[in-house]
Amino acid sequence: MKLILSVIWLASLWSLCTGGGDWCYPSQFTCNHQCNVPEKWDHANRDCAGKYQSPINIVTRKTLKDDLLTPFEFKNYQQIFRSSIKNNGHSVQVNIPHLSTISGGGLFTSYKAVQLHLHWGNNGGPGSEHTIDGEQFPMEMHIVHMKSHYSDLTTALRDPEGIAVLGFFYERSNSANRKYDPVISALRSIKATNGNTSMPPLSLAQLILSERNMTSYYRYKGSLTTPGCTESVVWTVFEKPIPLSQDQLSAFSEVQFNDGKHMIGNFRPVQPLNGRQVFRSGSTVMMSSFSLLLAMVAMAMGLSKPN
Incomplete structure (x- = not known):
């Protein structure tokens, strides 16, 4: 009510x-x-009324297995780099030197990382942009890539598949994820809009899942999730979330919009699918089936226990 x-x-x-x-x-x-x-x-921006907008709610039973969605090849994701983190008035953003690339994973060419940013709720409450079967996670990170032969995002956005974004969910954990200490610490220095501070050296690999946990994902064609909402994005949304503690998740809500209000709920609601097909990697099904098998075994063992 x-x-x-x-x-x-x-x-x-x-x-x-x-x-x-x-x-x-x-x-x-x-x-x-x-x-x-x-x-x-x-x-x-009139493009935000387009037919193939993001984010979406991924209904797992309606996804279609695609054998081309093999594991990604991550190049230079382990490489340490120096950068800055900025409060751009709508999110926090880290610019990435154009050294780290992705290929494979059903992509027809390589894409180089440009920047990452995040969307979150209120003090660890629901805040992801994409949802899975209606479930909204506390936060979502987008690592934005453009085709490797482009030199700027403006040009890449004119290509219907010029941008590839990797989306990662977060879940609440009982313990802090120490790999995120550089990011969480930096948030204190960028509370105000246009706040900008140097980051300690870090790598993309330390912020994401291990490669063995990134074989289960969903794929669809969509758009940027902020204006101009350009429909030139190949979306990859990973199934397994990244753990952060409650305190770490809440730290993002201390950042401020340009009017000084706490930056909370900076996510776009899910958009109509409008006939698009969402694909899943083969391992997504295998993991789901394996989880179901484990649940059935556990149930059977519970039933077999003597009273």
Whole structure:
């Protein structure tokens, strides 16, 4: 009931206040800060009303196995690099030297990493952009790549498959993920919009899953999840989440929007699939079947125990 009343209140607020020219998330909107919420992003950029938008809800039973979705080949993901982390007013972003590349995984060419950013909820609450069978995770990271022969994102975005984004979910863990200490520590220095600080040396490999845990993933064609919403993205969404502690997840909610409000709920709601097919890697099915087998064995053992 509270959720319904909240939605009604927001709808009435949006109708009373005239949206401004810039785009924003619902947690930013007030009559004093009039902006285009996700439902009106097409007012900021008409491409946001496109037919093949992201993110989406991945319905696992409707996915189609694709044998071409083999394990990725990660090159220079282990390489240590120096960079900075920035509060860009909508997320936190780390620029990546164009040295790390991905290939394989059903991609028809290699793509080089450009930047990574994250989307989250409120103090570890639901905040991922993609959902799996309706489940929303606390946070989601996007590592943005462009085709290796391009020199800038603007050019790559003109190519219908110019961008490849790797999406990683996060889950709440009982212990801190020490590999994330450099990122979490840096957040304190970039609370304000346009805050920028140097990062300790790190590698992409330390921020993601081990390669053996990245063979299960989903693939579909979609768009950027912020304006201009360009439909030039080959999406890969990994099944297994990355663990972070509650304190680590909550640290992201201390970052601020440009009006000084806490940056929470900076995710776009899921978009209509509009007839697109979502594919899954072969190992996704194998893992699901194996998990089902384990559950059945555990159930059988429980039933066989004497009273």
